[in-house]
Amino acid sequence: MKINRCIRCGGFYTSDGDVCPNCVTKDNMELSVFKSYxxxxxxxxxxxxxxxxxxxxxxxxxxxxxxxGFEDFEKNFK
Ligand SMILES: [Zn+2]
Known part of the structure; x- marks a missing residue:
């Protein structure tokens, strides 16, 4: 079984993705805030x-x- 370490809270988890299940909601919310910004x-x-x-x-x-999905903006940040 693969153990991942959440890059947001540092907690360990075994599900897929870059963040643990506890942080998924906040992470998705921030992603949509970033997109609309x-x-x-x-x-x-x-x-x-x-x-x-x-x-x-x-x-x-x-x-x-x-x-x-940020190709139009990414060049601005380079
Ligand atoms: Zn987490």
Whole structure:
């Protein structure tokens, strides 16, 4: 059995995904906050700024970017 370590809370879990079952809801919520923030701020170029405005940590923002679907915005952050 594969044991994963939650990158949000550090807890161990055996289900799939990057975060444990306890953190999934919050993680999905932040992902949708991030998406709607980008849709409303298409000129945003600073992940730091996004982090400050949304309260989502930069490592989490980078992880969300790596999930794909942000191709239109990703170039802004490079
Ligand atoms: Zn967790």
């Amino acid at each position: 980008l849709e409303n701020n298409v000129d945003e170029t600073s992940l730091n700024n996004v982090s400050i405005k949304t309260g989502i940590s930069t490592p989490n923002l980078n992880r969300f970017l790596s999930y794909g």
